[in-house]
Amino acid sequence: MYDLEEQKIVEEIKKIKAKRILIQLPEGLKKEANRLVGYIEKNTNAKLFISGESCWGGCDLPLEEAKKIKADLIVHFGHAPFFNPNFPALYIETKYKTDITKLAESSLEYLKNFDNIGLVSSVQHIHQLDNVKIILENNNKKVIIPEAKGRAFYKGHILGCEYSGSKLMEKNVDCFLVLGNKFHSMGLALSVDKKVIVIDPINEEIHDLDSDKKKITLRRLKLIEKAREANIFGIIVGMKSGQQNFSVAENIKNKLLKNGREAYILTMNNVTNDQLINFYNIEIFVNTSCPRISIEDIDRFEKPVITYTELLIALDELKFDRDKNNIIIAPYGVK
Ligand code: SF4
Missing domain, CATH: 3.40.50.11850 (Diphthamide synthesis DPH1/DPH2 domain 2)
Known part of the structure; x- marks a missing residue:
């Protein structure tokens, strides 16, 4: 049901005379990888490599992998262009073909x-x-x-x-x-x-979505209360190619220090409980990588992981309006 635009990929490879291609698919489309590779190799002279790493967004282009395998093109499926990668990349948006x-x-x-x-x-x-x-x-x-x-x-x-x-x-x-x-x-x-x-x-x-939104918001408010009381903060900077929010992290650190808290900037590719749990002294994490990790993975984390906006509410720099009941997910944007 998805349009994987195989012909367009072949035309682009021929046009730019690409020889080594890294293809990247989101989790739900990885099952298409072998068929796509077969089709492209049959119709071009290029050598194909498949990224086996997880991929959740257009923020997550495999630039380092592509450089290591000396690829001259990344073909990314499932998302629109998100940032300028300074590397040849073809985005196949995988339109869903159905009459709605x-x-x-x-x-x-x-x-x-x-x-x-x-x-x-x-x-x-x-x-x-x-x-x-x-x-x-x-x-x-x-x-x-x-x-x-x-x-x-x-x-x-x-x-x-x-x-x-x-x-x-x-x-x-x-x-x-x-x-x-x-x-x-x-x-x-x-x-x-x-x-x-x-x-x-x-x-x-x-x-x-009204009732799910209410449940999520209540859980987020409890984390914000924990942030008000916490003293030692870890600020997470994602190392994925489009998520490297160093200036936001440094800004957060300065705010926390001014508020008399301890704060440390942590870099990581994937933000998981296993990555965080060894930092036992840190009481709470502020996530500047994909903001949805804080929301969607809440049950996987043993310690609170909050967003930048939630930290601003905890520091009384932003007012949470209980009547409006809305938490802005990423006012700072991701790179
Ligand atoms: S930062 Fe998260 S929500 Fe935004 S594009 Fe990347 S994976 Fe998707």
Whole structure:
């Protein structure tokens, strides 16, 4: 059901005369690797290598691996361009090919109390935005698609850490409709003070995220309370190619020192409980790598791992509004 654009890859390899290619697939598409390699090797003279490391976002290009194997092109599947890697990279966005007309029509029941709808999508379904917009407009809804801001590559595009376009137009809508999955839409729900409904074309489901958002927010508030009382902080800087937020980490360290706390900057590729647990003296971690690790992996961590925004709330530099109930995921953005 995904468009892997094999012909486009072959044309690009021939165009730039690439000889050694590193392909990188997200976890759910790794099963396609051998078929893709077979197709590309049959249609070009290039040698193919498959990155076996985990890959969760466009922030995670395997630049070091590519240099070590002397690759002259990375083919990255599953995401839009996220940062300038200064290395030849072809992004295959893996559009999901299905007709979502029926799901869009069913979503009208969830939207019946709202007139002004903010419409956004993850990159896999971005080509469906105009179709869904027409369906909503034909049912007397006013639809606004936000501009591409921050790391968003397209109008209406959201990522797990990028919702600034939606936040900018939030005051003009009553509700958001997302084409995507619970991961992307929950990030939006935690970033805005409006109801968020998600159409999930892959599982053919529609969800209202209100109750999950409330549960997550309560758990985040408990971590913020722990941060208020903690004295020794570890500040995590992710070493993945698009996540190296050193200036944010140094800024956090200065804030903590000014507030009379101890703070240490830790670098790591993957942020896991096994990596953190040996730093027994550290009471709490502030994560400047992928902000969703703090939220999604909460049950895997034995010690609290909070986001930058949550730290600002703990230090009383940012006010958490209990009525609005929204925690902004990554106001600093990732590189
Ligand atoms: S930082 Fe996290 S949410 Fe953002 S693109 Fe990377 S993996 Fe996705």
